[in-house]
Amino acid sequence: MDQPRIALLIETSLGYGRGLLRGIVEYARHYGPWSFYVTPGDLVQRVPKLVEWGATGIIARIWTPQVAKAILDTGLPVIALDLNHDQVAPESPLSGLCEVCPDGVEAGRLAAEHLLDRGFRRFAFVGAFNNPLWSTRREEGFVARTEEAGLPCEVYPTPKSRLGREWAKEQETLGQWLSSFPRPLGVLACDDERGLQVLEACRAARLLVPEDVAVVGVDNDDLMCELADPSLSSVGLDTRRAGYEAAALLDDLMRGRFKSARRILVKPVGVVARRSTQVFDLKDREVALAVRFIHDHASRPINVSDVVRHVCLSRRALEIRFQRALGRSVHDEIIRCHLQRAQVLLSETERTIAEVASAAGFGSACHMYRAFRKHLGCAPSRWARQA
Numbered sequence: 524m525d526q527p528r529i530a531l532l533i534e535t536s537l538g539y540g541r542g543l544l545r546g547i548v549e550y551a552r553h554y555g556p557w558s559f560y561v562t563p564g565d566l567v568q569r570v571p572k573l574v575e576w577g578a579t580g581i582i583a584r585i586w587t588p589q590v591a592k593a594i595l596d597t598g599l600p601v602i603a604l605d606l607n608h609d610q611v612a613p614e615s616p617l618s619g620l621c622e623v624c625p626d627g628v629e630a631g632r633l634a635a636e637h638l639l640d641r642g643f644r645r646f647a648f649v650g651a652f653n654n655p656l657w658s659t660r661r662e663e664g665f666v667a668r669t670e671e672a673g674l675p676c677e678v679y680p681t682p683k684s685r686l687g688r689e690w691a692k693e694q695e696t697l698g699q700w701l702s703s704f705p706r707p708l709g710v711l712a713c714d715d716e717r718g719l720q721v722l723e724a725c726r727a728a729r730l731l732v733p734e735d736v737a738v739v740g741v742d743n744d745d746l747m748c749e750l751a752d753p754s755l756s757s758v759g760l761d762t763r764r765a766g767y768e769a770a771a772l773l774d775d776l777m778r779g780r781f782k783s784a785r786r787i788l789v790k791p792v793g794v795v796a797r798r799s800t801q802v803f804d805l806k807d808r809e810v811a812l813a814v815r816f817i818h819d820h821a822s823r824p825i826n827v828s829d830v831v832r833h834v835c836l837s838r839r840a841l842e843i844r845f846q847r848a849l850g851r852s853v854h855d856e857i858i859r860c861h862l863q864r865a866q867v868l869l870s871e872t873e874r875t876i877a878e879v880a881s882a883a884g885f886g887s888a889c890h891m892y893r894a895f896r897k898h899l900g901c902a903p904s905r906w907a908r909q910a
Contacts, residue, residue, distance in 0.1 A: 527777060529770075530560045530573050532583035532590075533604065538715070538744030539762055540584075543604070543623070546766020547582065554774065573597050580773045582623075591617060600776035602769050605657055618784065621776065623769045625789040627657050627741075630758045631664025631711065634739045637756070637794040638709035639672055640859075642805045642849065643737065645705055646676040649697070649721055650713045652688055654681070658713040661741060665711045677704060690720070697721065698728030706735045707802065715740035715747050718755050722799065726752075733802035743795050745871050753798035758791050759870065761909050765789040792909050793899075795870060796863045809834045810848045813841060817856050821864040824886040827853045858894055861885055865895075869907040876903050 531547065534540040544561075551557035560576055573581065574597055584604040585591045594601055595616050606622040631648075638646065646669045651658040662678060669676040679700055682688050687696065701708065701724060712718035718740030722732055730736050732753055740748065743759035768787045775781060794800075801818060805811040816833045817825070830853055831838045845853050865883035868874055877888045880903075885891035888903075895903045 525579075526556055526558055527579045527774070528558045528560070528577050529773070530576070530578045530581045530583070532562050532581065532594075534584065535561070537742070538747065539625075539742045539760065542760070542762025543582075543766035543769065546763040546768070547770040549763070550767045550770035550774070554771075573599065580777050582769055582773060585617070600773060602773050602776075621772055621785045621787075623765055623787045623789060625657060625660075625760055626791060627660025628664035628667075630741050630760065630791040631661040631666070632668045633664075633791050633794055634661075634711040634741070634758050635665050635668035635672075637739060637758075637796070637800065638711075638737060639668070640849070641709070641737065641800060641802065643707065643709035644674055645708050646674060647679065647701070647704065647708055647710045648676060648713075649679040649710060649717055650681060651717060652681050661711070661713050694720070694724050694727055697724040698730070701725060701730060701736055702728050706730075707733075708736045709800075710736055710738050712738060712740045715742045715744045715755060715757055718757065718799075719747065719751050722751055722753070722755065733799050737800040737802055739794065739800060741791075743870070745795075748795070748797060749871075751799070756797045756800040757795055759793060759795050760789045761792050762789055764909060792906070793866060795867055797867075805848055807844055807848050809836050809841065810844050813845065813853065814849075814856065817853075817860050820884070821860045822882055822884050824884050825857060827857070830857070858898065861891075862894055862898060865891060865903065866906070869903060876907075879903070 531544065533543055535544065560578065578597070578599055580600045581594060581597070582602045583594055585594060585606060601620050603620045603622045605624045606617060606620060648662045648665050650662055666676045679697065682693055682696065687693060710721055712721045718738055721738050725732050725736050732738060738755060740755050740757040743757040748755040748757050765787055772785060772787065805814065812834050813830050816830055827838065831841055834841060842853060849856065861884045865879050868879045868882055874882065880886070880888040880891040883891065885894065891903055895901060895906060899906060
């Protein structure tokens with residue numbers, strides 16, 4: 524087969540699209556060479572004249588019927604992004620396409636776990652306009668996990684009218700809605716862009732983040748999350764691996780190895796915790812002091828004795844009350860906090876494993892390796908590649 528020429532109609536303005544592109548490029552580096560046509564910017568770009576360019580395959584987000592027709596008319600092998608076969612009629616030509624889509628239910632569950640771990644008992648979900656399936660799936664996972672814990676979750680009724688969706692108007696509506704519930708409140712936004720809007724609405728409504736409202740986004744667009752004020756915690760998705768698998772699937776399609784529709788799930792890899800959720804809804808003051816001490820010293824190799832010296836309790840009393848409040852030991856919380864810091868450093872910096880181990884309070888790479896294996900099921904180097 525001649526050198527493949529692949530058209531990539533994927534947004535480059537968001538971390539989700541850039542992660543997929545990294546995985547695609549990695550596959551091409553291993554099994555290419557491939558030639559690429561990339562549409563810069565976001566999803567409003569004009570579909571290029573793919574046949575004239577000589578494209579042999581397409582990976583694209585099909586966001587309008589016009590784009591769908593233009594792509595299908597080429598007759599080329601196609602991998603669609605977030606096509607949502609669940610909402611595609613069986614008789615539609617789109618139903619025969621392979622697709623890449625995020626595992627929204629699991630992402631929602633992980634966000635709920637993150638907030639439950641911090642002691643929250645009141646929850647809310649803020650979705651996207653028109654309730655697209657990817658947003659609904661994240662809502663389903665979040666609500667299901669909070670209900671399993673016997674706790675209610677409110678769902679924001681997104682405005683239906685165009686006027687209501689204008690941010691100058693909706694910011695006030697969203698702020699009033701968040702203010703109507705007892706606090707503190709744990710909120711999942713359907714993605715990082717919506718998460719930033721929740722932070723803005725809280726600021727306008729004089730709600731403190733994270734003290735009154737703790738906020739989690741999805742996609743972990745690290746630049747967007749760090750630019751937020753406060754920085755936004757977010758569920759990371761393994762987009763790089765999904766992009767790699769999408770490229771491999773397209774390669775098989777171009778070589779005629781199969782023709783049936785297949786789906787690649789973009790799996791979540793965990794919550795990257797930042798300032799927007801660094802708070803605990805705990806009624807036990809001494810336990811709250813202990814938790815704050817542990818989180819404030821996430822970069823240092825502290826132990827249980829250090830925590831005991833910080834609070835006015837015996838070690839046994841603290842362990843009993845800690846277990847009662849959070850369902851885990853003081854030592855487990857220390858390790859969990861070190862792991863979260865290590866995950867942030869691995870995903871957002873170029874530090875070596877030894878440097879991350881030191882900066883995350885593990886003291887040694889060997890200690891961090893054992894913790895990753897026990898709690899995350901893989902070595903730090905593998906987690907870093909996935910992240």
